[in-house]
Amino acid sequence: MNPKFIAAMSWYYGFSTLKRSYSYVIVSLMMPLTILFIVYIISHGAIIEYAVLGGFIIMIASNSLSSAGDAAFMRLQLRIQDLFVDTSITPMDYMLALTISYAAFALPGLAIFAVMGIVLKMFTILNVLLLIAILIMLLVSSSAISFIISSRVKHVRNVWGISAIISTLLTMIPPTFYPYTYLPKIALYILALSPATPAAVLAQGYFGLAPKMLSMLGVLMAEVVIYMVIARYFVRWRES
Amino acid sequence: MLNVICGDSMIRIKGLKKDYGKVHALKGIDLTLKGRITAIIGRNGAGKTTLMRILSTQLMPTEGTAEIDGHDVIKDTGWLRKTIVSIPQEASPISVLTPYEQIKLYLIAKGMDARSASERTKRALKVMSMSDAANMPADELSGGMKRKVFVAMALAYNSAITFMDEPTTGLDPISRLEVWSAIKKLNGSVIITTHYMEEAQDLADDVVMVESGKVLEHGSVKDLLSKFNGKIRIESTSRRGAYNVGGLGISYVGVGKADAYLKKGYTARQITLEDLFIVNGVYLES
């Protein structure tokens, strides 16, 4: 474990990107804001709170998942991973550093949804703390999924397509911006494979927007562990 | 830029093979390297990068072993990964990071504290005449400058063993000299690959020629060229020679006979490592 590396990498990579690459920030904001807008129009504002909560979840999940493209690009094209193989850092350090970087990419979006939440008077101290805990678990588990995907990609030409497909599937279909109660139970269980689902269900429960479903806490925690273990197993550190 | 161990490392390679699916990239390499600067030469696809990546623990061999200073590259990676610096052929800096950030980050990953990482980075960038570009995001650098970032990185760490895969490809003449001088400044052993014969000749104590996954020749430049002692190369575009390469007829004749050939319209050339490729039949037309 090399905490200095993790801090330096996430600072330089995460925060420098925010500073030097505005378009990236705007692109990552577009999807949740567009959905928010559509939900507002279609429901005449009725389920706007769901879409605001969903905004937090989509920001974290889609940034982490689309990072699969980045990680594969760095390995296959820039050869940055090869460079880091010959250092004292572990695959875990590298994954963690990238994970925190992707959280940094999500910050501007999170700030916008936080302002909306304040305007809509959604927050209490307790539910804010719970939301933060949920988002951290979501960040770790969806980053782990993105490492699993990126480690399976063999050619740079497939990188962006695959990660965009996965990111859309795993963040847009789960009940991120509509009440999870709209879903039949069986669909909910299948969608729970994506950590965005338990995260959204828990958040809706804690914010009093839907009945609490505490079993989803177990699901989310299990996904954090399971996806991390799989990612650690699959990550290609030395190429074979 | 003082650092760690001075002197030469010993690399022993035994029966090393690498297959990529059906492609046999290395077909059994046996080699002991102990020169301070070793140059690996060979045509595109000869297997140079594959060999470099296996030695620097980035790639698993299919068969065989290699050890560096007694450390097995397959099982004993801990010491190797802390020690060696290996610059990949296609390495390119992350576009949003500046050369300064990129190198400093690498040194931190190597286990240095932030302050000495920062000092060494600045010094190395200065040596490579890159101080002006130090704080430019990498996607604003030219192709050659991007390559130099990685040479500066190797220089900043100054390892006991440095691998550089084609460090001078695409560099202007002055930058190439800067890279040569940086390589000479490194305290430990350096293994480079190159397509420039004069580079191998001027820089390396030891030259390894690889072709189709096998070692064709290995030795000091002097030893390798000794078979040409007393000879000169004569060539002609209009006549066939002992070797015919790309429309050029090439022969090797005693220095005494050179004048006669020159009168017949041949051109004379000094012997270089390139001639090793020619007499080994690597370039021959079928």
Ligand SMILES: Nc1ncnc2c1ncn2[C@@H]1O[C@H](COP(=O)(O)OP(=O)(O)OP(=O)(O)O)[C@@H](O)[C@H]1O
């Ligand atoms: N990842 C890979 N998958 C499949 N084949 C590969 C891969 N990497 C290399 N090869 C093949 O292995 C052989 C050796 O390639 P290598 O990159 O080691 O050559 P090289 O000597 O470094 O060439 P160059 O001078 O062009 O850099 C080539 O035939 C190449 O096509």
Ligand SMILES: [Mg+2]
């Ligand atoms: Mg190569």
